[in-house]
Each structure stands twice: as C-alpha cells, then as structure tokens.
Amino acid sequence: MFNFIDKTTRHMSGRPAARRVHLSLLAVLIPLLAAGLLTHGTGALLVAVVAPCLFLGLAGILATMLAQLGERIALLEESRAGLEALREEVRHDPVTGCLNRIGFAHALPALLARTPPGRKLAVFRLDLPRLRETADRLGEEAADKVLREAAARLTAALPADSALARFEGGPFAVAAPCSDRHAAQRLSRVLGDGLAAPMRISGYRVRHPAAIGAALFPDDAGTLDTLMQAADMALYHARRGGPGRICFHDRTMVRAAAQRRDLEADLRGAIQRGELAIRFAPEVDLASGRIRTFEASLRWLHPTHGEVAADDFVPVAEESGLVGALDNGLIAEAARTATRWPGRVGLAITPSPVHIAAPGAAIAMLATLGANGLDAGRLRLNLTERVFRGDDTAAFLSAMEQAGVTFALDEATGSTQAAWPARRWSIGVLKVDGRVLSECGEAASRIAAARKHDAALEILATGVDTAARYAALRRMGCTIGQGRHCGGEMTHAQVLPLLREANALRVLADPAHRPRLAS
Numbered sequence: 001m002f003n004f005i006d007k008t009t010r011h012m013s014g015r016p017a018a019r020r021v022h023l024s025l026l027a028v029l030i031p032l033l034a035a036g037l038l039t040h041g042t043g044a045l046l047v048a049v050v051a052p053c054l055f056l057g058l059a060g061i062l063a064t065m066l067a068q069l070g071e072r073i074a075l076l077e078e079s080r081a082g083l084e085a086l087r088e089e090v091r092h093d094p095v096t097g098c099l100n101r102i103g104f105a106h107a108l109p110a111l112l113a114r115t116p117p118g119r120k121l122a123v124f125r126l127d128l129p130r131l132r133e134t135a136d137r138l139g140e141e142a143a144d145k146v147l148r149e150a151a152a153r154l155t156a157a158l159p160a161d162s163a164l165a166r167f168e169g170g171p172f173a174v175a176a177p178c179s180d181r182h183a184a185q186r187l188s189r190v191l192g193d194g195l196a197a198p199m200r201i202s203g204y205r206v207r208h209p210a211a212i213g214a215a216l217f218p219d220d221a222g223t224l225d226t227l228m229q230a231a232d233m234a235l236y237h238a239r240r241g242g243p244g245r246i247c248f249h250d251r252t253m254v255r256a257a258a259q260r261r262d263l264e265a266d267l268r269g270a271i272q273r274g275e276l277a278i279r280f281a282p283e284v285d286l287a288s289g290r291i292r293t294f295e296a297s298l299r300w301l302h303p304t305h306g307e308v309a310a311d312d313f314v315p316v317a318e319e320s321g322l323v324g325a326l327d328n329g330l331i332a333e334a335a336r337t338a339t340r341w342p343g344r345v346g347l348a349i350t351p352s353p354v355h356i357a358a359p360g361a362a363i364a365m366l367a368t369l370g371a372n373g374l375d376a377g378r379l380r381l382n383l384t385e386r387v388f389r390g391d392d393t394a395a396f397l398s399a400m401e402q403a404g405v406t407f408a409l410d411e412a413t414g415s416t417q418a419a420w421p422a423r424r425w426s427i428g429v430l431k432v433d434g435r436v437l438s439e440c441g442e443a444a445s446r447i448a449a450a451r452k453h454d455a456a457l458e459i460l461a462t463g464v465d466t467a468a469r470y471a472a473l474r475r476m477g478c479t480i481g482q483g484r485h486c487g488g489e490m491t492h493a494q495v496l497p498l499l500r501e502a503n504a505l506r507v508l509a510d511p512a513h514r515p516r517l518a519s
Contacts, residue, residue, distance in 0.1 A: 090102060091103030091106060093165070093167075095144050095147050095148065095166070096147050096148050096150075096151035096166045097148075097151070098151050098164050098165050098166045099163060099164065099165035099166075100166065100167065100168060101165065101168070103165060104163060104165035104167075104173055104175070107163040107165075107175070108175055108224050111161070111162070111163055112224065114161060114177075115177040116177070119177050119179055120177070120178050120179070120184065120216040120218075120219065121175060121176075121177055121178075121216070121217040121227070122174075122175070122176055122177070122178045122184040122214060122215070122216050122217075123173065123174070123175050123214065123215055123216075123217070123227050123228060123230075123231045124172075124173070124174040124187075124212055124213070124214045124231065125171050125172070125173055125212070125213045125231045125232060125234070125235040126154070126171050126172040126173075126191065126192075126210045126211070126212050126235075127170075127171035127210060127211045127212075127235060127238075127239060128146065128147075128150065128171070128195070128208045128210055128243075129210075129239065129242070130206075130207070130209075130243060131146060131147070131208065134146055134201070134206055134208070138201065138204060138206075139202075141202075142201050142202045142204075145201050145202065146199060146201055146206065147166065149199050149201070150172065150195055150208065150210075151164065151166060151172070153195060153197075154172060154174065154191060154194065154195070157190050157191055158174065158176060159176055159177075161177060162176035162177070163175045171235065173228075174191065178216070181216060181219070184214060184248070185214075185246075188212050188214055188248075189246070191210070191212065192209070192210055192212055192244065192246055195208060195209060195210040196208075196209040196244060208243075209243040210243065210244070211235065211238040211239045211241065211242070211243060211245050211246075212235070212245070212246045212247070213231050213232065213234030213236065213237065213238045213247050213248075213249070214231060214234055214246070214247070214248045214249065215227055215230035215231040215233075215234055215248070215249040216248075216249075220249045220250075230249040230253075231249065233249055233253045233254070233257055234247045234248055234249040235247070236253075236257075237253060237256075260316060260319075263316050264316050264319075264322075266302070267300070267313055267316060267320070267322060268320075268322065270300055270302070271322070271325065275300060275301050276298050276299070276300055276301070276326070276329070277299050277300075277301050277491070278296050278299070278333055278334055278337070278491075278492065279296070279297055279298075279299050279489040279490065279491065280294040280295070280296055280334075280337075280489065280490055280492060280494075280495050281294065281295045281482055281487070281488065281489045281490075282294055282482070282486055282487040283295060283348070283460060283481070283482045283486070284464075284480065284481050284482070284486040284487070285479065285480060286461075286470065286473065286474040286478055286479055286480060287479070291345060291487075291498075291499070292344075292346065292480060293345065293346040293347065293348050293380065293480075294341075294345065294347060294348070295347075295348040295350075295482065296330060296334035296337075296347060296348070297330075297350065297489075298310045298314075298326060298330055300312075300313055314352060317352070318352055318354040318355075323352045323354055324355045324361070324364075326352075327349075327351045327352055327365075328364060328365065328368050330349060331349060331365060331368045331369065332368050332371070332372050334347055334349065335347065335372035335373070335374035335379075336372045336373070336374075338374050338378065339372070339373045340496060341495070341496075341499055342499060343378070345499065346378045346379070346380055347374065347378055347379050347380070348380040348381070348382055348408065349379070349380075349382070350381070350382040350383075350410065351365075351381060353384065353387050356383075356387065356393055356396045357396070361396050362396045362399035362400055363399070365400070366399070366400070366403050375404070376400075376403040376404040376405050377404035377405070377406075379405045379406070380406045380407065380428075380429065381400065381405060381406075381407055381408070382408045382410040383407055383408070383409065384409075384410050385409065385411070388407075388409065397425055401425065406426070406428050407425060407427050407428065407429075408428065408429035408430070408431045408460065409429070409430050409431065411430065411431060411432050411433075427457070428456070428457070428458060429458045429459075429460050429480070430457055430458070430459050430460065431460045431462065432459060432460070432461055432462070432478075433462055433463055434461030434462050434463040434464050434469060434473050434478070434481065434483065435462075435463040435465075435469075437461060437473065437476065437478070447459055447476060447478070458479045458480055459477060459478040459479055459480070460478070460479070460480040460481070460482065461473045461478040461481050461482070461483075462482045462483060463482075464481035464482060464484075464485050464486050465483045465485055466485055469485070470485050470486075
C-alpha cells in the first residue's frame with residue numbers, strides 16, 4: 001500500500017498541480033495512520049486507511065490528468081495563435097503590410113468566387129521604374145517609404161472588394177471585380193494618377209509614375225495562373241513605354257512574347273555558333289579628313305533574316321542576361337583588332353546601360369582590354385545621359401575614367417539642352433544626329449551653348465551621308481563626322497588595308513578610297 005502511495009505521488013510530483021495533490025495526500029494520510037495505530041490495531045487500521053487511500057489516490061491521479069489536459073490545451077491555444085501569426089507573416093509583405101505573392105495567390109480564388117456572373121475580374125500589375133534611382137540617391141529606407149506611400153494610395157483608390165499585394169523585389173498587384181473592360185480602364189487610370197502625384201520622401205519631392213499592365217478574366221485568360229501571366233505580359237509592354245504607360249493585354253502580345261522567346265533562343269545559339277560579327281564605322285576629322293577613331297558595333301549574321309542590327313537584338317540580350325557576354329565579347333574582339341592599327345587611331349563602343357550598371361562591370365571591361373593588349377587610353381565609351389545621371393553607374397564611370405578611358409555623351413536626338421546634368425564626369429565628345437542638326441536653324445547656337453561647359457568639347461555628327469551635309473556640319477562647328485560619306489561601316493578585313501594606304505589619312509580626298517560594307 002505504501003509502495004502504491006509512493007509511486008503515485010512520485011509520478012505526480014513532477015508537475016505543479018501534482019505537487020499540490022501530493023502534499024494534500026500526505027497531510028491526510030499521516031494523521032490517519034497515527035490514529036489507527038494508537039486506537040484500533042492493525043485490522044481496523046487497514047479498513048480505516050485503505051478506503052481513504054484508494055479514494056485519494058484516484059482523486060490525485062484524476063487531478064493530475066486534468067492538470068495535464070489543461071496544460072496541453074493551453075499549449076495548443078498558444079500554438080494555434082503562433083501558427084496563425086506565422087501564417088499572416090508568411091502571406092504579407094514586411095515593408096508595406098500588403099499581401100505578398102503567396103497571400104495574393106490565396107486571395108484570388110476567393111475573390112473570383114465572389115465576383116458576380118457577368119462581371120470581370122481584373123488583375124493589374126504596377127511597377128515603379130524610378131524606385132531604383134530613389135534608392136541609389138536617397139537610400140533604401142527612402143525607397144521603402146515610397147513603397148509604403150504607394151501602398152497607402154492604392155488602398156485608398158481601390159473598391160472594398162479587392163486585393164492589393166506587393167511582390168518582393170517586384171511590382172504591386174491588384175485584383176478587383178469590374179463590370180467590363182471600360183471600367184477596368186477607368187480604374188487603371190485612377191490607380192496611375194494616384195501614384196503619379198508627387199511624394200514627399202525624406203525631405204525631397206519625388207515622383208513615381210507607374211507602368212501598369214492589366215488583364216481580365218475570362219476575356220484574356222481561362223485560369224488564374226494564365227491571368228497573372230497575361231497581366232505580366234501587359235506590364236512588359238508598359239515598361240517598354242516608360243513610366244506612366246498603361247497597357248491592357250491583347251493577343252498580339254502573345255505572338256510578340258513567343259517571338260521574343262524564339263529570338264532569345266536563337267541569340268543564345270548564335271553566340272555559340274559564332275554568328276555575331278563586328279562592323280567598324282570610321283569617325284573622320286571634318287577639317288583634315290583624317291580617320292581619328294573607329295566605332296565598333298555588333299551585327300548578327302542571321303541565317304534566315306540576314307544581317308540584324310544591334311538595336312534589334314540587344315534589348316532581348318538585356319532582358320535575358322546575355323548582354324554582358326555580348327559587350328565583353330565585342331570589346332575583346334575589337335581590342336585585338338585595334339592593336340594592329342596606328343597608335344593614334346582610337347576605338348569607340350556603346351556598351352549597354354544594363355551591363356555597366358551590373359556589379360564588377362568596370363573590372364571585367366578593363367581586364368578584357370588588358371588581356372587583349374589595348375591601352376585603356378585608346379578606348380572611348382559612348383554613353384547616354386541616363387548613364388551619366390545614374391548613381392548606380394557612378395562606380396563604373398569613376399573606375400573607367402581613372403584608367404584613362406574617355407567618354408562621349410550620345411544624344412541621338414541632336415539636342416544639346418539636356419547634355420550636362422552631371423558635370424562631375426569629363427565628357428570630351430558630344431555625339432549628335434547630323435541629319436537633325438543640319439535641318440535645325442538654331443544648330444550653331446545650340447553647339448555654342450554646349451561648348452560653354454567645355455570650350456574643348458568636340459561635336460561628333462552622325463549621318464554624314466553626302467558631301468553637302470559634310471560641308472554644312474563643318475560650318476556649324478562640328479569637328480568629327482561619321483556616315484556613308486566618311487567611309488560607312490566595314491569589316492575588320494577592310495579596315496587594315498585602308499589604314500595601310502598612304503592616302504588613308506585623308507579618306508575624303510578621293511571617293512575611291514571610301515570602302516563599302518561587305519555583303
């Protein structure tokens with residue numbers, strides 16, 4: 001009996017509730033045992049003790065079980081609350097508090113089920129193209145503030161029965177029932193106008209107009225997955241149009257996406273098969289006719305489409321991550337060719353802004369130059385105004401400038417008005433469209449305005465296709481020309497004989513010396 005009591009109480013003693021029962025049991029049993037021994041002897045003692053012991057033992061076990069059950073219920077409640085909190089955290093964006101990709105995927109089916117028959121479910125994808133610029137200029141916290149402000153504006157503009165999400169590292173997503181396509185278009189304009197209004201962020205006034213892509217169920221897709229794909233496709237086209245552009249999905253986008261995928265696959269194969277070739281366009285001193293530089297650019301010798309210009313395939317390379325390989329391959333081959341030219345003849349290329357914004361681009365480019373034996377001082381980079389403005393390209397520009405590489409500001413429109421936003425960089429050449437410049441009545445004054453920033457600034461005019469334009473651009477103050485009248489594009493095999501000729505330094509003296517592009 002005493003062993004039973006000892007085992008029972010010992011089993012219960014490990015828990016707070018059991019310890020209380022243990023003490024109570026001892027408090028009752030000890031007096032009973034003492035009284036029984038003194039007054040009634042052993043037989044009466046058994047009767048007096050066994051019944052209470054059994055009752056108290058069972059009561060203690062029951063109390064222990066109830067206490068354990070209570071503790072487990074409390075733990076389950078805590079676990080359930082923690083699980084619910086974890087579920088909410090997993091489904092929400094930590095920056096804005098909106099749904100994230102997972103939460104949006106869970107919300108869409110319920111939203112579709114609540115959409116009345118005859119109405120459409122519209123999905124909008126909204127991107128803020130200038131967000132990276134804000135992060136670079138004002139810091140990541142400022143960019144987070146922009147995202148929170150954008151989320152607040154979108155929430156205020158949306159109807160009650162809708163869903164708002166922000167995908168990490170990507171755009172916002174909105175789902176809302178609409179009566180028809182016209183209603184969805186009106187809502188897209190409301191959302192776009194709300195985001196386009198100025199924001200006050202970290203003491204600065206910034207604007208973040210959105211690129212918006214939209215698709216409707218069931219018009220543009222038969223499932224929710226394909227609906228999201230259709231909205232993404234529309235966003236792709238909106239991004240190409242720039243901030244503030246709104247695009248709704250249509251069937252032509254499907255064909256364009258298929259063509260883009262095919263082009264990307266073809267381009268990957270072209271790189272492996274060696275179908276990319278380099279063309280060199282001479283840049284001529286307009287006063288002396290001497291060749292000063294050759295600009296190198298890629299051409300794709302497509303087996304069915306013929307020669308494809310870089311402008312037609314570089315955007316695909318930028319989207320697919322191939323552009324770094326293209327740029328570095330161009331530099332390597334062109335640098336090897338340029339080492340066989342006279343030392344006074346320079347090399348110019350136009351690298352992709354996407355490539356030069358990538359980490360380590362300057363190191364890779366300079367290493368490629370060194371590996372192929374070309375002095376960095378002979379290389380000029382033609383860069384757009386956006387590159388000179390961007391904080392994400394500052395490290396690249398600084399490293400290249402320190403190595404001796406020179407820069408040209410490539411203004412395709414021929415305008416010089418927006419040419420000098422970042423005077424921290426040494427821009428030696430302003431590259432303009434000679435066709436536009438020759439037709440502009442204020443060309444001379446615009447060139448003079450550009451030279452106010454640097455009296456030694458050289459003006460390189462492209463499109464010098466005739467002798468008359470050559471002469472006109474020279475009178476306007478242009479110092480360098482490029483175009484068919486200056487030699488046109490040529491292969492590397494045509495460059496070397498030209499430079500070896502005695503008259504090569506004055507290629508304009510005799511049209512017979514102007515080589516044509518090889519077929």
